[in-house]
Amino acid sequence: MSLKPAHCNETKKANHNGIVQPLLTDLYQITMAYAYWKSRKDQSLAVFDLFFRKNPFNGEFTIFAGLEECLKFLDGFSYSTSDIEYIRQILPSHIEDEFYQYLSQLTAKDIKLFAIKEGTVVFPRIPLIRVEGPLIVAQLLETTLLNLINYASLMATNAVRYKMAAGKLKLFEFGLRRAQGPDGGLSASKYSYMGGFDGTSNVLAGKLFHIPVKGTHAHSYITSFNNFDEISTKKLAPKEQGAPRDLLQLAIEYRKELISIFNVLLSEVNDGELAAFVSFAIALPNSFMALVDTYDVKKSGLINFCATALALHDLGYQALGIRLDSGDLAYLSCVAREYFRKISQIHNIPYFEHLTIMASNDINEETIVSLNEQIHCIDSFGIGTHLVTCQKQPALGCVYKMVELNGQPRIKLSQDVGKVTIPGRKNVYRLYGEAGYALIDILQRTTESAPVEGKKVLCRHPFQESKRAFVTPSKVEELLQIRFDQGRLCKPLESLQEIRETVEESLKILRSDIKRTLNPTPYKVSVSDDLYHYLHTLWLANAPIGELS
Amino acid sequence: MSLKPAHCNETKKANHNGIVQPLLTDLYQITMAYAYWKSRKDQSLAVFDLFFRKNPFNGEFTIFAGLEECLKFLDGFSYSTSDIEYIRQILPSHIEDEFYQYLSQLTAKDIKLFAIKEGTVVFPRIPLIRVEGPLIVAQLLETTLLNLINYASLMATNAVRYKMAAGKLKLFEFGLRRAQGPDGGLSASKYSYMGGFDGTSNVLAGKLFHIPVKGTHAHSYITSFNNFDEISTKKLAPKEQGAPRDLLQLAIEYRKELISIFNVLLSEVNDGELAAFVSFAIALPNSFMALVDTYDVKKSGLINFCATALALHDLGYQALGIRLDSGDLAYLSCVAREYFRKISQIHNIPYFEHLTIMASNDINEETIVSLNEQIHCIDSFGIGTHLVTCQKQPALGCVYKMVELNGQPRIKLSQDVGKVTIPGRKNVYRLYGEAGYALIDILQRTTESAPVEGKKVLCRHPFQESKRAFVTPSKVEELLQIRFDQGRLCKPLESLQEIRETVEESLKILRSDIKRTLNPTPYKVSVSDDLYHYLHTLWLANAPIGELS
Incomplete structure (x- = not known):
């Protein structure tokens, strides 16, 4: 346990009161886990990327949120005796006792989790989280991580958009009665405050997250x-x-x-x-x-x-x-x-x-x-239903895809080019221009060296060969940071207040035409020349040649 | 405590793990509570109706769900020491100690809760829940009851609509990763099973609610x-x-x-x-x-x-x-x-x-x-995002309105006739025709005697004078039943399986043209002649006569 006890107890209790546990997952994760164990692939070293493909609300940016919950989930990842008992009931009776013993000892201690800082503005295709570790554990994390990131990021993004529309007017979240359940209401209060709201009507959210309450x-x-x-x-x-x-x-x-x-x-x-x-x-x-x-x-x-x-x-x-x-x-x-x-x-x-x-x-x-x-x-607005249920688009579509296994890249092909995954273990860099604005994000293979300030970088569109540009960054920011390793948090969790400030700062580096409501300009996400070739070589190798007859 | 300990502990833990507590409310409920206490109105006898004004999803029916959660909430209603401490922090410092002592002893013991059976098909304007008791407590329940009913009913209704569309095909809920938070996912699994789904991918929902899991x-x-x-x-x-x-x-x-x-x-x-x-x-x-x-x-x-x-x-x-x-x-x-x-x-x-x-x-x-x-x-569908977030309409608009105080009716007027409340303590009866279908619901004052089988009843549109009909019911069903009184549940909670059966039975009494997706026929909700006059007399008495100049 790497969290300080006091802090840990309080914030753990604060959020989802024990609902966030390894069983909060899809059954197929557990059947796959068994099949991996059975075919002795469980300890294969896997790399998964968590990312989304489209910004919500017809916008061109998203706020990354929910990381704190993910880290706490990893930190406490373990099946209880009653969990194992339940799994035994729902899986076929022929399954070996050894598997249940194995499951009961499983923790996230061999998992490395890299993530972008919570509250940062993010874009389609960049890995928000990269998980590395034994295939069986990395796979078992999928559903819960997605659940924790999807609504949190959607809600924080929604709040930011309201806040931008409101300008200097004050905004209060009043949505508890119409939210999608008790925790939907609590999360809405938390992430709308993260996105810049000035307070909430929700008393429990005030108590748990130290958000100003109003009414x-x-x-x-x-x-x-x-x-x-x-x-x-x-x-x-x-x-x-x-x-x-x-x-x-x-x-x-x-x-x-x-x-x-x-x-x-x-x-x-x-x-x-x-x-x-x-x-x-x-x-x-x-x-x-x-x-x-x-x-x-x-x-x-x-x-x-x-x-x-x-x-x-x-x-x-x-x-x-x-x-x-x-x-x-x-x-x-x-x-x-x-x-x-x-x-x-x-x-x-x-x-x-x-x-x-x-x-x-x-x-x-x-x-x-x-x-x-x-x-x-x-002077101020009290906002309920539309805010908390994200009526305009009530779900964000984050996915969690395997990009490498035992050092071998994995690619998911699709007839829809937008759904092709970018293979391999990757880093993400944000390149800034002289005016201080972010110019472009670039994905690179982790084997490549980082872009350097003042040095020209070739940035390529991942799928369109002719779309490429040289960029000379005034500043280079590495977005993915290690947050969980060897069974411990690598640095303390940030407070809600700190994350709220990250959101505010992060939005400043975005040009206003990217943030506007009407016809916003898309922000560019590119790949390095090396990654471009790696991706396309793999793509060709994996796409069978058909025969017209 | 009226719940059997074993059952109570398990199901309480099962659902929202302590998030459903008196602080899960809007601050204004507590400021109002103080003002009521201060002006010695706290023990006035209030009657509140919980109802909605419009069926969701462009449909003409709704499934009433979430009652079990409401009853458990009432049963455990009490502020903890740390709640009182927190309230003291957020209210002005001049507030009397006596008020906090008063709050700390407050329970729902003087509350009577009448409700329609969970899983029943319901319609706009009929009280799903009627709360009677001291003004201060009845008021303090508002936000939490609404939160517990709104998403549950929306979700159960959504599930029923999918099930009707699917006919004999099997349906499975696969939405956890895209749900609005961990509890949003759990509730979606529970209420979609209630509405007729055949199972879920959500393992925790399987464990807690005994729902078949699939994957x-x-x-x-x-x-x-x-x-x-x-x-x-x-x-x-x-x-x-x-x-x-x-x-x-x-x-x-x-x-x-x-x-x-x-x-x-x-x-x-x-x-x-x-x-x-x-x-x-x-x-x-x-x-x-x-x-x-x-x-x-x-x-x-x-x-x-x-x-x-x-x-x-x-x-x-x-x-x-x-x-x-x-x-x-x-x-x-x-x-x-x-x-x-x-x-x-x-x-x-x-x-x-x-x-x-x-x-x-x-x-x-x-x-x-x-x-x-x-x-x-x-043969079967696995359904995620659209189902669990109720994408077509992510919130139901239940409201909670005071209809009587110390025996005096209360009416909320509005320029929008649909928003005028129906005053007074009311009963609801469902009148059935010979074919076994429900013909109409009728609201009556509690002072009136119930409609009788085989006897003609005058049913009136609440707002349109000329719209009225005589109905001779083959069967009369009283919808509101007392469920909480003198600090105890009046009968045991139903199991999810039982409520699921109620949904199925309840839908059978509805004509198919009311249930269909395209241009469904509205089901009629009427008032008795007595209630009609009571409503309109009050309306006139409360609407000031303007003066044109």
Whole structure:
């Protein structure tokens, strides 16, 4: 065990509570394991690459996430007695006892895992993870590693895209109730924070991952109040000093003034709503944020909110703002801002003009882009369903392919050229230009020496012979780093905060035309001249010559 | 604790391993809880309905699932010391100690939960769950209940739709690697089995939920063999008796015969593939199922499979069949069946004609429908991504709305009529016609007496005055049953197998035009005349009269 006990226990428990275990796999991994063992191929030295073939969401980049979970999985890889018992039940009865003894002693101690740093921006075909070790173990890791990387990377990428669309606006993840199960919700909170979100509504995610949590109240809170009589405590002590005052009475007075300023009839303003706001403000006077669309936003919600906020102001408290959860968000946000501005002027309260306006109704990436093309006064978004289920594309297609066995390259051919694998043990280098942007990624055989700064490198398209370019990098970054070896982590796990910073830094090295939503430019992933020939020689050798007749 | 310890421990651990706990909620539930407590509304008697507004996947029905998880959640509802500590950190510092003491003693003991039987077919607007009890607890349950019901019901419904599309073909869930996280994968296996799938590839799901597991080998198994020399054990003992024989040699002999029958050149058949098949057959001679599309299906995969299957036959074993994972599945399945038929005749082996043909390449509901409109010879499908992520619609929109507080009805108005809630504590009855099909569901106030068999009932559209019908039911079924009361489960939890049977039975009572994929007929959900008037009187009373000027 290489993880420090305290850290290890806490974070292990934090994530998937024991669901991530060797049995979280496809049965065929176990039947293959038996067949490998039976044919004495189990200790063959295999190399597998984990990669994807297409960026998600019609974009041209992906954020690599989920590595921490993979490393913890490797670190704890071992079948329990009850696992072995279960496997014995589902495999044929003729299988040798020796195999089960063998399985029960299997760990990942002979596995080497190389990976790109979690949070890095990545592209199709580059190995995100390279696994080297005994065929049987390397194969048994497949499904679990894919499961841990696919959704994590998809979710982090989705979050980054929302964040880019939102610009400087703040974003909060509110999706727990619609997520794909309890852990779907937890993972969504974690990876959206990794991708740059400012917080979550998910309390457990806050507790486990130290993510800021955010929330006010629901429509049901508002509708639970019918009238003023339902507030039991109406008094609130001033923030600094002095005797408690009747906040409800103060708010009622302000409301009289406001309905005349904003041309509203008293009969149009809902009393239950004011009661709800006042009671909430008394409970949480320093963080009063109100949902203003239970009844009419302009004629009731905003009037009641402003009345309560002014009353709070008299006692030395600053309200935070409002949340809009329905209707024309751009328009209503401007109406709200106008109310705030007017009151700010009349009462000479500068902060009032800048109260937060949060919107949270069925927001997706396109809504944010479209809102930002209109005039609006929204400061932050609360985002649920579309974000957490990645509605636009709910799965990333990472695959895990054998590229070498006992030193011999392995290639998977396909009539679809995009599905041909790049054989052999490979390194990946990111080449940077003078402006600091990444120019191209290049895959090389591990037997080749690394590209050198200031020296020309021939970069070739892996499949199209005529597509090639000389690149003289100002900086060369080796992407794959060893992370697990000899049964131990090679360096400590990064914190979520650190990975979040990696995401931010990594995005900066990407030109904006690659990141944009509409018709982004593809980033180039190339192979060295040596790898190009290696690949194509193998391809020809493995493709049988047909005969036309 | 009302669950039997053994059962309880096992199934609790089985599902979400402690992730399902009171902190798996939105922060606003806790801020509202504090505000309710502060304004002494916490013990008000609230009634909440959990329901959805629209069936998923452009269909006209939904399967209700996730109830077992909800009941276990209620049964164990309690904040741990570390939960309270964490809540204290995130709430403002002025909050009274008494509140935290209060929270730490909170359980669901005063909650009554009524629910429809898990696995039942359900429709928009009917309460799937009705929660009654102290406002503070009922409110605190919201997010977790929604999270547990939404994906479970979506997934079970998706599985049922695939199953209906597939008709008599067998279906297996293969989606773990692409699911939304580890628990997303586990839940997908569980709820697709509930919806009628025949098994899963997910070993942990098999272990935890007693679902049949299925699997053969991957392309990497095939490509790990280059030639005949790589098989260490070539001999296999006959099934019944006799000396072991060289299976590889037998297969090579049969292959010679087959290439002449099927007009293939020996150079076109891959030796590594045959080595892989033979080694796998030696390991698992009673369950030999081969992936035949690593190289050319017609010229290599099928030839090598049939050669191995014939060799196995000589030793008294029956191969199971093949899996196709790429290409034109309809066409290739017919080619395969034709090979099997020919060999069956030539060698007089009847079962050979009926070997299983499984297809598993990117299958979704539409692919199955479209394949079934063509000529094909597929027996079963292995389905991954589209099934488990519910790609067509990755979230169900269940909501949880307060309908009564301290005996007073609550209504949520909306400019969108579909979003107006139906107020008050309600029962739901399903009325059946003589043919045994369900005719209509009717919501009634709990103060009304139940509809009676053979007696005319007036069923009204909840919002359209002129839409109403008299129905004389042959059978009346009360859908909501009490499941949790006085801190205990009112009856034992059902097994997954029992719920799976409920799904099957429940679908039988639905007319086929409601279940069909293309332009299904909506099933009617009505309200009683009494509830109609109650709803509309409240609606008018709560909608303020505007003034045009």
